[in-house]
Amino acid sequence: MTSVEFSKEIRLKTLEMVYKAKASHIGGAFSMADILAVLYTDILRIYPHAPQATDRDRFVLSKGHACTSLLATLAIKDFFPVEELGTYAQNGSRLLSHTSHYVPGVELSAGSLGHALPVCVGFALAAKRKQEQWKTYCLVSDGELNEGSNWESILLAPQLMLDNLVLIVDYNKIQSLGAVKDVIELEPLKQKFEAFRWDVFETDGHDHVALKLAFTAAMQENKRPKVIIAHTVKGKGVSFMEDKLLWHYKSPDEKQYSEAIAELSA
Amino acid sequence: MRTAFINQLIAEAEKNDKVFLLVGDLGFSVVEPFAEAFPDRFLNVGIAEQNMAGIAAGLAKEGYCVFIYSIGNFPTLRCMEQIRYDICYHNLNVKVIAVGGGYAYGALGASHHATEEVGMLRIIPNMIVCAPADPQEAKAVTTFVTAHNGPCYIRLGKAGEPQIHTEALSLKEGEILTVKEGGGVAVLSTGAMLKYTLDFLQVNNIDASVYSFPFVKPIDQDKLAIILKSYKKIITIEEHQAQGGFGSAILEISNDLLEYNKIEKLPLIKRIAIKDKFYSVAGSQEYLREIAGITLMPSFFTITQTDAV
Known part of the structure; x- marks a missing residue:
């Protein structure tokens, strides 16, 4: 399965989970679906049947509220049975509405924003100190960069020369209560990271070829941490969800569900 | 107590190559011997305690027994959510060490009075809370927490406390x-x-x-x-x-x-x-x-x- 085909599957499964559970956050789950598809198809060294293998790459989703598309990704990749996705957010299920480290393939529970990047600095530092070759990938949201803890890590990572750390910003331009530029403007984001001594790769977060090129370029061992600023669209893939704050919260009704399936299957 | 702690930590690190010490740009004239003896297992993360707690969680998840060290409220209250969620929820092998328990830094004011942290930490599941009374107890709890695979907190006093227990102690979990x-x-x-x-x-x-x-x-x-x-x-x-x-x-x-x-x-x-x-x-x-x-x-x-x- 190509990453493009995979991304379609991820979105369809995500939609089904959100619809069935009447859950929120489909907009942010869709905005990062292509990033996940490319990572899990072409970039990450993973072992679905040995998820704790020492030499695996560590991928951590920091925006844990958008976990539906990660869970779909892991299930399709056979970390756990696809049928289990049907239990998402149901009583007693291990598939919570935020990432849970009790799910195979999930490195870290994340729900409170601004926590994962410091932990990922710890992972990357451990790999350096143990002279191991695996890499650490951390996916954050744009709104999440409001959290000061991220900037503590962004300051320190270059000092530690963590070129084995790749931060991905899912830059869909909408956060919880409004447009990012109206809440706390992040621009000029590229220059901010450059000033903090990171290697910056700016890309269309839905163009699989461009994403793959960025991830490949970010593998360079040059003693600098890497950030991929992925410009994305919230709700990407379903026209009436795209670029709408509402889909941070809303779950599709029956008619919207059918329309979304039709669009995603086209 | 802090001298007893660091000396014992060095002794533990000699036996256990997983012991790792992070400091939040504090510990002048205390942590240097550890840093010199184990440069690969020491890091000053700077004045950034949330980051320190998160990094500790990451290192612990990769197999290290991580100590984070700073003054009173800084490695505790300042990063309480990282302690609760990153360290304790994941039940990771991180030891939070605070010097200056209570009013040890008396004249420095309320910022340095560590007078609430025991209560805050003891209600978090998986966390063990230690408050040694003298250098012998400090030494014994350091050995205990190194051997215990999970989150622990040690509230140290300052330097120069007299010995009360005349002999070396070996403590069991919860011992009175x-x-x-x-x-x-x-x-x-x-x-x-x-x-x-x-x-x-x-x-x-x-x-x-x-x-x-x-x-x-x-x-x-x-x-x-x-x-x-x-x-x-x-x-x-x-x-x-x-x-x-x-x-x-x-x-x-x-x-x-x-x-x-x-x-x-x-x-x-x-x-x-x-x-x-x-x-x-x-x-x-x-x-x-x-x-x-x-x-x-x-x-x-x-x-x-x-x-x-």
């Missing part, structure tokens, strides 16, 4: 130490209040039992039940707010022991602790303890004269 037995009143002390308690009894020529609690969580319930059955009057003493602290823990466990018929009745329990206040005057540790009411005078005599329940 009998310091002296006698008289009709038992004083249960945690952390650096032990020295004060013993001096008070000696100066006033009072015969009373004294127990030291190097662990605030967990507490050996069997031994506590024996103590509760043996005395009609008990005093708890700590350098911490009364609500949520060590005395609170004793009251909670005592009530549970009564509920589950492990004891038949409750003794009178007097808690000596800070009474829900901040203090913003300059002063030594001893001065601040006194104005905050962390003193056995006149409580010890009042409780002695009270009719037992």
Whole structure:
């Protein structure tokens, strides 16, 4: 399965989970679906049947509220049975509405924003100190960069020369209560990271070829941490969800569900 | 105590190549020997405690036994959510070490008064809370937490505390130490209040039992039940707010022991602790303890004269 085909599957499964559970956050789950598809198809060294293998790459989703598309990704990749996705957010299920480290393939529970990047600095530092070759990938949201803890890590990572750390910003331009530029403007984001001594790769977060090129370029061992600023669209893939704050919260009704399936299957 | 801690940590790190020390740009003239002996297992993360706690979680998840070290409220309250969620929820092998428990940094003001952190940390699942009384206890809890695979907190005093225990200790989880037995009143002390308690009894020529609690969580319930059955009057003493602290823990466990018929009745329990206040005057540790009411005078005599329940 190509990453493009995979991304379609991820979105369809995500939609089904959100619809069935009447859950929120489909907009942010869709905005990062292509990033996940490319990572899990072409970039990450993973072992679905040995998820704790020492030499695996560590991928951590920091925006844990958008976990539906990660869970779909892991299930399709056979970390756990696809049928289990049907239990998402149901009583007693291990598939919570935020990432849970009790799910195979999930490195870290994340729900409170601004926590994962410091932990990922710890992972990357451990790999350096143990002279191991695996890499650490951390996916954050744009709104999440409001959290000061991220900037503590962004300051320190270059000092530690963590070129084995790749931060991905899912830059869909909408956060919880409004447009990012109206809440706390992040621009000029590229220059901010450059000033903090990171290697910056700016890309269309839905163009699989461009994403793959960025991830490949970010593998360079040059003693600098890497950030991929992925410009994305919230709700990407379903026209009436795209670029709408509402889909941070809303779950599709029956008619919207059918329309979304039709669009995603086209 | 901090010298006993770092010396013991170096001894542990010599035996255990997983021991890793992170500091938040504090520890001048304390941590240097560790940094020199184990440069691959030391890092100053800078003045950024949330980051320090998160990095510790990441290192621990990769197999290290990580100590994070700073002053009082900084490696505790400042990064409380990282401790709760990244470290304790994931049950990771991280040891939070704070120097300057209570009013140890007296004149530095409320920012440096660590008087709430024991209560905050002891309610978090998976967390073990230690408050050693002297260098021997500090050494023993350092060994204990290194061997224990999970989150721990050690509340250290400062430097220069006298030895109270004359011999080296080996502590079991939750162990209560009998310091002296006698008289009709038992004083249960945690952390650096032990020295004060013993001096008070000696100066006033009072015969009373004294127990030291190097662990605030967990507490050996069997031994506590024996103590509760043996005395009609008990005093708890700590350098911490009364609500949520060590005395609170004793009251909670005592009530549970009564509920589950492990004891038949409750003794009178007097808690000596800070009474829900901040203090913003300059002063030594001893001065601040006194104005905050962390003193056995006149409580010890009042409780002695009270009719037992």
